[in-house]
Each structure stands twice: as C-alpha cells, then as structure tokens.
Amino acid sequence: MRLQKILVLFTFVAGTAGCAATQPKKAPTPVQEAVEEEPPEEKIVLPDGVEGMDINGDNKPDVFKHYKEVEGEQVIVKRETDLNADGTIDVTRHYSLAQKPIKEIIDLDFDGKIDVTRHYQEGVLLREEFDLNYDEKIDMTKFYEDGKLIRKEQDAKLDGSVDYWEYYDEKEVLERIGVDHDGDGEIDDWHLGKDKSKIADPESGGALSKEGPPPADDLDKGEGTEAADSP
Known part of the structure; x- marks a missing residue:
C-alpha cells in the first residue's frame, strides 16, 4: 500500500x-x-x-x-x-x-x-510494566539486562504486593520460581524452572537475596540469604 x-x-x-x-x-x-x-x-x-x-x-x-x-x-x-x-x-x-x-x-x-x-536505557530495553487486570496499576514487571530477560516479578494475588518471582539464565530460559505464600514479601518456596516440585524453603536458603536466587549448590548446603531490595 x-x-x-x-x-x-x-x-x-x-x-x-x-x-x-x-x-x-x-x-x-x-x-x-x-x-x-x-x-x-x-x-x-x-x-x-x-x-x-x-x-x-x-x-x-x-x-x-x-x-x-x-x-x-x-x-x-x-x-x-x-x-x-x-x-x-x-x-x-x-x-x-x-x-x-x-x-x-x-x-x-x-x-x-x-x-x-x-x-x-541508551536505546536498550530495561524494564516492562504490565497492567494485567486493567485497573491502572502495575501487576507484573519484567527486568532485562543487555536486552535479555533476567527476572519477572508479579502480584499474582492482585493485592498490591509482589508474591511471585521468575529468574532466567543467560539464554532467557526459566531457571527458578519463587513464591510468597503468606504475603510478608519474602519467598517461602523455590521451584526449579517449570517443575512445580519444591526444591527449597526459607530454612534451606529459599529467601530472596540481593543477588537473586541462591545457586543450586547453596540450596543443597542450606545457606540462608536476606530479602532483596526493589530495583
């Protein structure tokens, strides 16, 4: 045309x-x-x-x-x-x-x-914010590094607090999922990728850290971490 x-x-x-x-x-x-x-x-x-x-x-x-x-x-x-x-x-x-x-x-x-x-930032995608239920509030945020998806945070319960996290590897493949069940802002359970079986709880290293989810070796060792600051 x-x-x-x-x-x-x-x-x-x-x-x-x-x-x-x-x-x-x-x-x-x-x-x-x-x-x-x-x-x-x-x-x-x-x-x-x-x-x-x-x-x-x-x-x-x-x-x-x-x-x-x-x-x-x-x-x-x-x-x-x-x-x-x-x-x-x-x-x-x-x-x-x-x-x-x-x-x-x-x-x-x-x-x-x-x-x-x-x-x-400098022409490269840094962050995406989504309003999933059309209430003019952000329900899900995707974070990027060098244009690649590295993390997703979501208010799955739509109560105003983030309660679901996804972390991706350098190939943008889903690596780990963190879930906050009680609404305290900290991850209660970790799951491996799309596998819904629990791989960790707070006592064995499941709390969110500033560096993201702990490596698999740390999870096996039961090393704890602190809650993350919002970017």
Missing part, C-alpha cells in the same frame, strides 16, 4: 507580541500518561513539529512523527500510532536527541488506558 504523507506543521511563536501562530491540525487523542521523573540523560524532549502519515489509505493520519530541530536538522523525538484507526493513539514512543528510544506506552485493548509501559 502506498503511503500517503500528510504534513501537519506546528509553528511555535515566542518573544514577539502580536505574531500569529499557525493553527495545527489536531492529532488523535493520546493515551493519558503518568508523569514520572526520568534519568537526567533520558529526559523526554518536547517537539517543534509533527508529520502525519496515512498507512491504511483512509486519508486520515495513523502515524505521527514529532520532530525537534537540533543544529539545523529535524530529529524525531516522539512517534504516535493509531493501530485501529479510531482516532485515538494506542502506542507512543519517546526518543532521546540521539534518536534512541527512552520510553514506550501501549494500549492493548483500545480503551484509552495504558496496559504496557517499556523503559529503555
């Missing part, structure tokens, strides 16, 4: 009184974002202009690329996508001035609420 570009230019006027600003064509209503503080080097950049593209041939823009002028060049700092052509933005991705992704928010069920938030 041939892309039909629809240019939507924003003109921002500052400093001189009486200057008129060109009125921009309205983009679809974006998904409401929670305001949060970003690391200093990963601040979200405000755009100077936007370009819309029609990708489904209905003569309406579905993708919006927001640009910032940097040293005379137009640099993309935000991309918005209307996946189902209903006039509402479903995916928003922010970029640094180096044009690397910083943050991405996704509305999976097209209800105007955020279901998945992805955080990046």
Whole structure:
C-alpha cells in the first residue's frame, strides 16, 4: 500500500507580541500518561513539529512523527500510532536527541488506558510494566539486562504486593520460581524452572537475596540469604 504523507506543521511563536501562530491540525487523542521523573540523560524532549502519515489509505493520519530541530536538522523525538484507526493513539514512543528510544506506552485493548509501559536505557530495553487486570496499576514487571530477560516479578494475588518471582539464565530460559505464600514479601518456596516440585524453603536458603536466587549448590548446603531490595 502506498503511503500517503500528510504534513501537519506546528509553528511555535515566542518573544514577539502580536505574531500569529499557525493553527495545527489536531492529532488523535493520546493515551493519558503518568508523569514520572526520568534519568537526567533520558529526559523526554518536547517537539517543534509533527508529520502525519496515512498507512491504511483512509486519508486520515495513523502515524505521527514529532520532530525537534537540533543544529539545523529535524530529529524525531516522539512517534504516535493509531493501530485501529479510531482516532485515538494506542502506542507512543519517546526518543532521546540521539534518536534512541527512552520510553514506550501501549494500549492493548483500545480503551484509552495504558496496559504496557517499556523503559529503555541508551536505546536498550530495561524494564516492562504490565497492567494485567486493567485497573491502572502495575501487576507484573519484567527486568532485562543487555536486552535479555533476567527476572519477572508479579502480584499474582492482585493485592498490591509482589508474591511471585521468575529468574532466567543467560539464554532467557526459566531457571527458578519463587513464591510468597503468606504475603510478608519474602519467598517461602523455590521451584526449579517449570517443575512445580519444591526444591527449597526459607530454612534451606529459599529467601530472596540481593543477588537473586541462591545457586543450586547453596540450596543443597542450606545457606540462608536476606530479602532483596526493589530495583
């Protein structure tokens, strides 16, 4: 399908009184974002202009690329996508001035609420947060190292506290599962991968450590560990 570009230019006027600003064509209503503080080097950049593209041939823009002028060049700092052509933005991705992704928010069920938030560092996926029951609260978080999944934490009981952990090896294969049965924030039982048989309890090294689950040798020796701090 041939892309039909629809240019939507924003003109921002500052400093001189009486200057008129060109009125921009309205983009679809974006998904409401929670305001949060970003690391200093990963601040979200405000755009100077936007370009819309029609990708489904209905003569309406579905993708919006927001640009910032940097040293005379137009640099993309935000991309918005209307996946189902209903006039509402479903995916928003922010970029640094180096044009690397910083943050991405996704509305999976097209209800105007955020279901998945992805955080990046230097363009590499760092963390994913999921709202599994559509109550606008984080129920599951996936952590990545060098772009690979290393840990998953979940509020399986949906009571506001993490009670389920998964740890993955360097090949992203599920290695161990930790479960908190009594809601005290500490792992009560460890299970080996997808095997539901218990391999350890708190007295034999099953408590969560700052380094993650204890090695199999430590579990056999019964060496205890302390509860982990949340990242």
